[in-house]
């Protein structure tokens with residue numbers, strides 16, 4: 001799942017190597033549904049809040065520079081929704 005196609009245009013994507021030490025809000029390895037579109041959110045990498053987008057049993061991790069309350073707010077503040085509306089098919 002390196003550089004999955006769905007990840008195009010997402011903001012602040014963290015590469016697989018850098019996201020390796022990610023933990024969930026309990027300080028544990030983040031869990032996700034390997035068959036579905038959900039899992040722990042947010043996650044933390046060296047104390048930095050990050051959001052994961054889960055899809056098709058994979059995920060991408062995005063650094064949150066805004067300390068958002070949820071993924072929707074992160075998309076909104078990072079300008080992602082504009083990109084999404086404009087270029088996703």
Ligand SMILES: [Zn+2]
Nearest residue numbers: 014015017018
């Ligand atoms: Zn990296």
